[in-house]
Amino acid sequence: DRWTDFNHSDLGVVLLDLFCGVGDMLAYYLDAQAAEAFLPTARQRQNVINLCKLMGYRLDSPVASTTTLRFRLSAPLGKDLTIPAGTACRALLNDGEADFETVEDGLIPRGVLSVDIPARQGVRRTETFTSTGLPFQRIRLTGDVIAQGTITVTVGDDAWSEVDHFQDSLADSRHFMADLDALDISTLIFGDGQSGAVPAQGSAIAVSYLQTIGDQGNLGPNRITQLLSPVYLDGGQVPLTVTNPVPATGGASREALEHARRQAPAELRSLWKAVTLEDYQALAEGYPGVAKAKVLDTNACQNIRYYNVQLAIAPNGGGMPSALLKRDLAEFLERRKVITVEITLFDPIYRPVSIDAEVYIWPGEPLENVRSRIETALTDFFSFDEVSFGQTVHFSDLVALIDGVRGVSHMHLYAPQQDIELRHGEIPVLGSVNLDLRRAG
Template sequence: MVRLTRVTPVSDVLAPATRLVTVEWDAADALPFDLVLQRSRDDAPSSAEARICAVALGNVAFCDHGLSLPPVSLDLTPAQAEALRPALSPPSPPDDQPWRPTLDGGPIARVLAPPIDARDAAAWLDRDAREAVPALALEDPFAPWHPRTDLLRSDRFDRHFVLETGLSGELQLRFGDGINGLAPDPGHAFAPRGRVGGGARGNIGPGTLTHIALPETLAGMNITVTNPLAATGGREPEAPEDIRINVPRAYRTQERAVTEADYAAAACTHPAVANARARARWTGAWQTIAITLDLAGGRSLDAELKSDIAAHLERVRLIGFDIVLRAARMAPLRLDLHVCAAPGFVRGEVARQVRAALRPAGTHGRAGFFHPDNFSFGEPLYISRLIAFLMALEGVASVEVTRLHRTDRASQGELAQGVLVPGELEILQLNDDPSFPEEGRIGIDMGGGDV
């Protein structure tokens, strides 16, 4: 599943009447395999009767398992709907003691807030269940109250509460004390509004959904619904024995960064970061942590991604410390090869195969030797490893490295040493893009084989 980031209308000069669009999605939604669109049938008289192997389905919407209470679309009378509303006991805050009411009305679903600003569908699916909050709201005569996982970040005006579950399954609400969260006023009546359900029973199989309840404004429209994929994400509550084991472990979880290694490890937990290095610097007024990032897939560190990673690190940053993010320094290479093609192989085809296998994009669905994820900070390039890789290619009889050095400096004896070592915060780069020769170049001299 992907989330489209751009849709561009295009035209085909050979079929101008055909309406076409080019669609793009985020790199995080990239397919982990080559998708076969169609395959020729051995018994087909023409290519027009090829077997279709893939289809694209649009109008995808997320849904969750549960029932909203009080219901709003079951043709119930107001009295019947009110009878199904979850109830608080006691129903209103007392005058002389904290109000810790219990909630009756069924198991309240725990849901994850949708990442509205996310550009990729993967962000909707790969979520931490510990961030789930109850699907419950309270309505008083003035404004609604909303659930939180804790009240530590709530100020004295925030209408927040925490729903706690006892070992026997009872649900109890905890409100603020006027400092962390607003304290409810005595005598006010609260009307709960929530959603029951959730859990593993919501993980239905594909094709299970067949009916949709439409609002009156869409009544009469021919709208069908189905789920082409099986549902995922539904989990059962932790068993009491699991809680007893996991709670002590939770307090040992590192939730702050103190040392340079802590900041680097915290940066690596971001999905866009493959590796990181951190260095502490005194700037004259405060400490600054300079974090150098090796981004997955060779992604560039644009302003949007930098802001996202900075927000990700904010939860572990110590007070009085600044964080500066910067991309890794690249060490572009110049590589010349003498390749001898095996008998029966065309030199030009072998050279094309060698060049494609070395470039980051690779060939036949496999990443190239110089793909950004194959090298990280200070990781050396051994000539023996390069030769072994090339010798495994079909049609290659022998390989000799005739030139190897960085493009920004003269040779430092890398050929004689058999290895090229970048700096501690540098990453080797060889894109072999004629439009950007400063990103590394490959030269291939062919011999042997057939002309």
């Protein structure tokens, strides 16, 4: 006998549909499991974090912006004035505020009116815990937007240092690890008494860190104007004004998965040592606060025994890198470079590309609407995340971009008239835009 009743209400059809549905679901789960097992195809953040750990790479938590704060007296003092590290200042935003704190002591000598001090964005938070005395003790922090590299731990009166792993830690090494999960929750991990010391049972553990607003802390100059922490001299408060003469740059949200997929293999190839020019670029681009890096590859050192690696860097969000970011990056690379190499860091050069075009619009399309679409397309094309050091701006790409905007019939591009080739340390940015809109005949 043959089964001939294919009506949707037939029990056999219902069972067949169920079998097909279950089979399709199982196939999806099998494909998803296979995809999540490899870094290029993994989509869930926790799986990407775990795969990167296998290569010794940790995804960055949100990065705090950095700047330079200028503290100024109204009149010179007869004594030296010390502005302590951790002095808090504030910038008012349209929808809140951005707090900054100095990262080191600053000194205004007597007779001098001002001093510049590097600062980092964030609000200082402190949590206290009690040690259990057990190996691999784990402490979960309550802060959810902890700035990368700002966690400090004190056990009793002793300061402990953060490390990436316990592989090189001795039994008495005061080390801890900071583990970040997919929900941006940080967990501190201590050693087991063989690889890293164990905090004594009952000892007080004080954890301090900065909570940051990430890329929202990238501010223009002269935005930080409020002094939150009073400064004293001989028991009396000293009136001070504060501002940031340079922009606050380098702030970023947590590391994107696409960036981790590119950066983790690049750093693994370098073995976290700077030997080749590619190593310097990979390590610099992986440093928190740095968005783009380019080795200029010119030997400008006067001493023939040394090779000088010239490295141009651009911070997260664009702009110029702060003095603090360049100093920290230089120290980071100094620990990883070959002893005979000297490193020079350069600011990026932003080269404007001006657009002059005659654009013909289809009848019925509002001219100003099309103008807005073209300007938006150009802005997106030259956005900081879409360009790179030394990128060639092709004439044909600009023509295709404008010609492809909805409402455009055809166009003539008068500037630029050819491909624009940039040097290694240059990044293209959108310059002036002149659009002559006309109706298509």
